[in-house]
Amino acid sequence: MKQSTAILWAACLGYGMVILDTSVLNVALPSIALETNASGAQQRWMIDAYVLVMTALLLAGGGLIDRFGAKRIFHIGVAIFAVASMACAIVSDANLLIVGRTLQGIGGALLIPATLTVVVTHFTDQAQRGKAIALIATVTASPQAFGPTLGGLLVDTLGWRSIFLLNVPIAVVTLFLGRRIAAGVASTRKLDIPGLLSFALALGALTFGVIDLSENRHLTAASITACVVAVGAGAIFLFIERSVSSPLLPRSVLHAKNLNLVVLAGTFMFILFYGALFAANLYFQKVLQMDALSAGLWLLPAGVPVFALPILVAKLAKRRSAFVPTMIGIVVATIGASAALLSGVFEGPIIVAASLLIIGIGFGIASPPHLNLATGAAPAGAAGVVSALANAGRQAGYLLGVAAVGTAGLGLDGYLQASWVAITGGVLAITALGLSRMRAVLPRRSESPESEPATT
Numbered sequence: 001m002k003q004s005t006a007i008l009w010a011a012c013l014g015y016g017m018v019i020l021d022t023s024v025l026n027v028a029l030p031s032i033a034l035e036t037n038a039s040g041a042q043q044r045w046m047i048d049a050y051v052l053v054m055t056a057l058l059l060a061g062g063g064l065i066d067r068f069g070a071k072r073i074f075h076i077g078v079a080i081f082a083v084a085s086m087a088c089a090i091v092s093d094a095n096l097l098i099v100g101r102t103l104q105g106i107g108g109a110l111l112i113p114a115t116l117t118v119v120v121t122h123f124t125d126q127a128q129r130g131k132a133i134a135l136i137a138t139v140t141a142s143p144q145a146f147g148p149t150l151g152g153l154l155v156d157t158l159g160w161r162s163i164f165l166l167n168v169p170i171a172v173v174t175l176f177l178g179r180r181i182a183a184g185v186a187s188t189r190k191l192d193i194p195g196l197l198s199f200a201l202a203l204g205a206l207t208f209g210v211i212d213l214s215e216n217r218h219l220t221a222a223s224i225t226a227c228v229v230a231v232g233a234g235a236i237f238l239f240i241e242r243s244v245s246s247p248l249l250p251r252s253v254l255h256a257k258n259l260n261l262v263v264l265a266g267t268f269m270f271i272l273f274y275g276a277l278f279a280a281n282l283y284f285q286k287v288l289q290m291d292a293l294s295a296g297l298w299l300l301p302a303g304v305p306v307f308a309l310p311i312l313v314a315k316l317a318k319r320r321s322a323f324v325p326t327m328i329g330i331v332v333a334t335i336g337a338s339a340a341l342l343s344g345v346f347e348g349p350i351i352v353a354a355s356l357l358i359i360g361i362g363f364g365i366a367s368p369p370h371l372n373l374a375t376g377a378a379p380a381g382a383a384g385v386v387s388a389l390a391n392a393g394r395q396a397g398y399l400l401g402v403a404a405v406g407t408a409g410l411g412l413d414g415y416l417q418a419s420w421v422a423i424t425g426g427v428l429a430i431t432a433l434g435l436s437r438m439r440a441v442l443p444r445r446s447e448s449p450e451s452e453p454a455t456t
Contacts, residue, residue: 054112059388258436272425275401283415332362337355
């Protein structure tokens with residue numbers, strides 16, 4: 001097997017394994033609760049602990065990659081994820097299962113930025129990189145589209161422990177293929193431990209607050225406290241970053257032209273997609289009284305295009321700017337979210353499913369080139385941090401979208417309110433991406449001819 005092929009499949013399997021465990025567990029919760037006597041709160045934390053820890057530590061993972069090299073962190077991430085999955089499969093106590101999910105989150109926080117860093121550093125040609133990211137997007141979209149169905153099949157035939165044991169052979173193959181990854185050059189700059197810890201605390205507290213708000217549908221003492229901690233830790237992080245000589249976010253990243261706007265566009269894009277997806281699921285189950293399997297089938301129109309389109313888009317956009325397909329996709333997805341408002345006139349699943357199809361098409365067009373756009377803007381030696389930053393922004397969008405929709409009502413009016421959340425996310429994504437383009441096209445005043453000194 002060629003080196004590039006081995007590296008690409010190692011990246012796809014590693015990334016896909018992490019994404020699979022964000023979607024496959026929901027259908028197994030009833031079986032897990034029956035065997036472990038897990039309470040409702042414990043069941044929620046089996047889901048939330050994984051997302052919270054992974055989100056909080058993504059940027060830390062990026063910093064470790066730039067410090068110690070992507071290959072080493074990639075292998076460590078795979079190993080941690082495999083061991084944690086094995087632990088989840090053998091425990092019979094709900095609290096221990098939550099601990100195992102936490103460890104999986106740590107592995108995921110290392111694996112996601114390491115995967116993208118490996119792709120960015122190995123595939124230097126723009127067209128090849130676009131194809132590689134498109135393939136990763138296709139593979140990782142499979143769990144989003146078919147994860148609940150796969151989870152139900154495994155639980156019904158082999159039991160809930162099989163959804164964790166499945167990760168072990170995947171991890172073994174990933175480690176075998178990952179041997180072909182080039183060692184790369186590790187940075188000699190010091191790791192900013194105080195910055196790392198303060199950022200993880202800020203993002204972790206914010207994530208906890210968002211999760212609590214989504215579950216309770218109103219502000220609680222816990223969510224308010226979490227937000228206060230997030231603001232305080234964020235302020236400490238900014239102070240540290242300005243004070244140390246080797247900050248967690250290198251100054252080259254902070255000053256990278258348009259990078260922050262591109263990352264922000266990704267956050268709003270994920271608010272659109274996952275907000276619409278979560279709202280539709282509530283509509284199918286709470287308004288139309290569908291069972292979980294029927295609701296899952298009606299959600300497929302959103303997932304299938306995300307699985308099918310990335311490679312096709314990469315071929316059509318070969319050697320062209322990633323900006324164009326990203327913008328086109330977000331516009332299409334926003335139109336799809338707007339179409340959901342018609343459900344207020346024509347009740348039933350057809351309008352909602354059609355809206356999801358359009359949103360899925362738009363997201364399938366926009367998501368891979370957006371990652372290419374973000375990682376392509378990475379300054380030298382900062383690919384790990386930029387990959388982590390882009391994914392942290394996307395993960396934040398997922399959490400904010402679900403939380404905002406979770407505060408809406410459960411009836412038809414609630415679904416219409418939730419649809420406006422998705423539409424707002426789309427409009428803000430278009431705005432952020434458009435501003436990034438304007439900044440790229442319009443010369444800075446310091447670069448304009450008028451600012452140059454006259455010659456004699």
